Amino acid sequence: MTDNTPATPAPTKLRPVPLLATVLVLAAVATMIGLGLWQLGRLREKEALLSYYARAQNDPAEVSFPVAKAGQALLYRRARLTCEKVVSASFIAGHNLKGESGLARLVRCAARGGEVNVVLGWSRAPIAAEWAGGEVTGVITPGGAAGAKLVADPPLAGLQPNARPDPREIPNNHFSYAVQWFLFATTAMVIYLLALRARWQRGA
Numbered sequence: 001m002t003d004n005t006p007a008t009p010a011p012t013k014l015r016p017v018p019l020l021a022t023v024l025v026l027a028a029v030a031t032m033i034g035l036g037l038w039q040l041g042r043l044r045e046k047e048a049l050l051s052y053y054a055r056a057q058n059d060p061a062e063v064s065f066p067v068a069k070a071g072q073a074l075l076y077r078r079a080r081l082t083c084e085k086v087v088s089a090s091f092i093a094g095h096n097l098k099g100e101s102g103l104a105r106l107v108r109c110a111a112r113g114g115e116v117n118v119v120l121g122w123s124r125a126p127i128a129a130e131w132a133g134g135e136v137t138g139v140i141t142p143g144g145a146a147g148a149k150l151v152a153d154p155p156l157a158g159l160q161p162n163a164r165p166d167p168r169e170i171p172n173n174h175f176s177y178a179v180q181w182f183l184f185a186t187t188a189m190v191i192y193l194l195a196l197r198a199r200w201q202r203g204a
Contacts, residue, residue: 025192029185036181043174053167066116083109083133095163096122105129117149121159129157141165
């Protein structure tokens, strides 16, 4: 007599998972994902800031400058100041309205409200552009480590116009940074799963 009773399947063998390594990998992956989400948040903030700068750039109203602790609120606004005294003068790399490379004449002015950097204008080569101070109108732009500066418009001291400050030149790489962090997280997880698979195959 034939026994047609189906065979009982063998119990599934639990695969060993290294606890410490798993915890470390999961923590690293979670950190990478968190950094990617943070970059997406920074992207929204940067887009809002650039939109604000675009509106400020088109606002014809002049603001007082320099202003203590003005921060980013005044960037790309038109401003007017009286340079009471030129403290120092130098040249920095710059571009004219055509995008040609050259030198921008930078002076440090003592004005009501404090000292401020002013770009008087552009020249192809260093020239003796003497300027003793006076009224300046222009656009407030980021000034790096020295803080905000005023780019004179119209230019002064017989110089050519400097390139118009454009907030679109501000880098906005947060989306690409977010994608990189998500790719890092995915890659780390895939590598760990492949390592686990190889470990289980060796132990089979």
